[in-house]
Amino acid sequence: MERLWMVRGEGGALYELFRDRGVAAIGWSDLAQHAKPGVTRKELAEIYRTARPDAKAGTVISSASQVWRFANEVRIGDGVITYSPSNRTYLIGKVTGDVQFHPEWISDGMGIARTVEWAAQEVERDQLSLPTKNTLGSTLTVFLLPPHAQAEIESRASGAAVAQVSTLEELPGDLPDEEIADPFADIQSAAIERIKDLVSAIGPRDMEQLVAGILRAMGYKTQVSPVGADRGKDIIASPDGFGFENPRIVVEVKHRNGQMGSQQIRSFLGGRHKDDRGLYVSTGGFTKDALYEAERAAVPLTLWNLDTLVRTLVEHYEATDSETKRLVPLKRMYWPA
Incomplete structure (x- = not known):
């Protein structure tokens, strides 16, 4: 051309x-x-x-x-x-x-x-x-x-x-x-x-830590699952840190190329309790069917793609802890109002 x-x-x-x-x-x-x-x-x-x-x-x-x-x-x-x-x-x-x-x-x-x-x-x-x-x-x-x-x-x-x-x-x-x-x-x-x-460019384990860090900056306490079988939950976020107080947010993090489809969303939702709140993070994005599956889910579910993740990080960056800032070091820039 x-x-x-x-x-x-x-x-x-x-x-x-x-x-x-x-x-x-x-x-x-x-x-x-x-x-x-x-x-x-x-x-x-x-x-x-x-x-x-x-x-x-x-x-x-x-x-x-x-x-x-x-x-x-x-x-x-x-x-x-x-x-x-x-x-x-x-x-x-x-x-x-x-x-x-x-x-x-x-x-x-x-x-x-x-x-x-x-x-x-x-x-x-x-x-x-x-x-x-x-x-x-x-x-x-x-x-x-x-x-x-x-x-x-x-x-x-x-x-x-x-x-x-x-x-x-x-x-x-x-x-x-x-x-x-x-x-x-x-x-x-x-x-x-x-x-x-x-x-x-960061690794899958660091991505889980980054998502947990953003949730802590938003006011939650977090538990990150150890390496190995996570049974459909990489992070548990809640006000008390134990998952006893509501809202109890169950988080799945997929840091890979390729979009997540409806089957992955259904699998994640299948292990949730009625009082859970779900957060599914896919840096590769989501298919149309996955978005539809999330909209009709019985359990409240929020989807974060990479764009949403980064914009949420920027919004709450000043409140993040030093470990989260180490993963993604950013510098504030001032501009005339």
Whole structure:
């Protein structure tokens, strides 16, 4: 493919809808019906400014620029990629159709769409080099990948040998200032992904200790099962530390590649008492059937994928103990309010 575009919406939440509907799409409901070939950035910016008079200038310019690119610069035959933060996978496809207005999809954040032929093979984020990961960390909804990132992703998707970029100095320059509405949002997004990279690399036993540490920071006392048969519970968390006081939270931790399915969820639920509360942690994510199984469970059950785990860790990091901080050492950064 000559070019490869990142297209994602709602923070990656549209990943499955893109695949199921065979499209890549963006939102911007105020601009959706005006996103046609030939429309100018200035026209889109004026429409957006009229619809959102309180919007900051950077937001107006960024929004108009991304919609304009999707309508005018993306072409049939171009490659497209989208990201799932929950599963840490990239879906790759080829654009097969012109831009179209879909009023019936506006509520899904997909009012502006192009048909895409998605490949069956996904690329895992953990397979990629650090420079490529950093390139993909932008919060922009639509942007063109530089050649080094495109080459590595296409090589990973095809199983070919990868010539990795080894240093940040080899990367191209920054994106144009006019397209960055909120530089801090990019920093936040990149930080979360880098923390997920760090957490993903720790071992299974340390992952259990990390989850226990987060629960302690949330106010619970924990018991971590010894190495060996855990009988479906890696951690018991409760107010008293013995599991006598409610809520008694039974935790299963699976730190491995691949999503957990409905069978694993049913097996976990099968050993629970009626007064238990369940927490199932899978850093590889969950299938649709697993999510459905959790929703209909008789015992209250919460699912944490890697994204949820890391965001919960960040939220409670200051309250974590020294052992938890040793597992995932982070530094606070201040930014002007």
